[in-house]
Amino acid sequence: MRKKVIIDCDPGIDDSLALILALKSPELEILGITTVSGNVPALQGAKNALKVLKLLNRLDVPVYAGEEVPLVRELVTAEDTHGDDGLGATFMSEVSEAIIKNGAVDFILSTIEKEESISIIALGPLTNIARAMEKDLQTFSKAQEIVSMGGTFKSHGNCSPVAEFNYWVDPHAVKYVFDHLTIPMAMVGLDVTREIVLTPNYIELLRQMNTELSRFIVDIIRFYVDFHWKQERTLGCVINDPLAVAYFMDRTLCSGFDSYVDVVTEGIAIGQTVVDCGNFYKHKSNCFVLDKVQSHKFMEIFLTRLFPEFTEDIALVLKDNKYSY
Numbered sequence: 403m404r405k406k407v408i409i410d411c412d413p414g415i416d417d418s419l420a421l422i423l424a425l426k427s428p429e430l431e432i433l434g435i436t437t438v439s440g441n442v443p444a445l446q447g448a449k450n451a452l453k454v455l456k457l458l459n460r461l462d463v464p465v466y467a468g469e470e471v472p473l474v475r476e477l478v479t480a481e482d483t484h485g486d487d488g489l490g491a492t493f494m495s496e497v498s499e500a501i502i503k504n505g506a507v508d509f510i511l512s513t514i515e516k517e518e519s520i521s522i523i524a525l526g527p528l529t530n531i532a533r534a535m536e537k538d539l540q541t542f543s544k545a546q547e548i549v550s551m552g553g554t555f556k557s558h559g560n561c562s563p564v565a566e567f568n569y570w571v572d573p574h575a576v577k578y579v580f581d582h583l584t585i586p587m588a589m590v591g592l593d594v595t596r597e598i599v600l601t602p603n604y605i606e607l608l609r610q611m612n613t614e615l616s617r618f619i620v621d622i623i624r625f626y627v628d629f630h631w632k633q634e635r636t637l638g639c640v641i642n643d644p645l646a647v648a649y650f651m652d653r654t655l656c657s658g659f660d661s662y663v664d665v666v667t668e669g670i671a672i673g674q675t676v677v678d679c680g681n682f683y684k685h686k687s688n689c690f691v692l693d694k695v696q697s698h699k700f701m702e703i704f705l706t707r708l709f710p711e712f713t714e715d716i717a718l719v720l721k722d723n724k725y726s727y
């Protein structure tokens with residue numbers, strides 16, 4: 403039974419890898435891609451989503467540009483990490499064979515209304531999700547669940563000492579979602595996504611594969627790898643978003659716990675997710691927080707889904723890489 407999903411994202415290099423994984427996964431029926439301002443403004447993200455869809459010959463999937471600015475904060479984007487074009491400064495030609503629609507929030511609501519059992523995989527700030535809940539919580543509550551890449555439990559922040567980028571960009575949206583949620587939500591935070599690293603070994607394997615798809619990935623991650631080395635002396639790059647897609651498809655990949663989670667919306671800790679795992683506040687749990695991941699198993703799924711024709715070579719490199727990630 404294929405699972406119907408809307409992927410809300412801010413492509414973005416790792417968002418693009420997540421879209422590729424989703425498009426290469428027969429378990430998923432992608433009813434649409436909605437973009438939100440985060441790594442890059444929502445419209446640029448939509449243009450990038452079209453580039454990924456064209457690469458995979460899937461321009462049948464509709465793309466909707468969504469909220470351009472956070473609920474309250476000024477928009478802060480991440481071109482320093484993802485390049486001015488959001489795809490590693492590759493500046494690929496724009497896709498003319500498909501149009502970008504407006505009205506991501508209305509698309510999310512109308513699709514939830516129309517379709518039976520649809521889920522949302524959110525890979526960027528939660529602005530679109532919050533706006534949809536604000537507009538029509540009753541309809542939104544017919545959705546199955548949200549799997550959101552964002553936040554952090556014990557792991558340090560990636561855009562402040564304590565905050566993860568998606569939730570830091572629009573903490574008020576996160577607050578609204580956490581405060582009004584009526585459906586299950588899984589928080590795929592930095593505690594698990596930091597374990598997912600495309601190491602030089604894997605990147606060299608992609609280069610050796612030398613296919614149109616592997617060349618696309620090698621090209622868009624170059625800028626991202628340079629950022630990781632400059633910023634944190636990591637060799638390779640952390641690919642956060644694909645884990646949210648993989649976890650949505652295979653819940654054995656990660657484990658976690660139910661908890662009440664709140665988010666800081668002002669001051670030095672703005673965007674920090676406060677995970678009340680000790681139940682100090684005596685609130686009902688509103689989220690399933692992931693804190694452990696089988697990173698090796700993820701990489702096997704990710705690489706073999708994208709490149710089934712190289713399954714043997716992938717197994718070879720995975721064996722060598724077993725103890726690094």
Ligand code: RIB
Nearest residue numbers: 414417525526567568642
């Ligand atoms: O903090 C990592 C997250 O922020 C990822 O989703 C990345 O694409 C950016 O949106």
Ligand code: CA
Nearest residue numbers: 414417525526
């Ligand atoms: Ca993202």
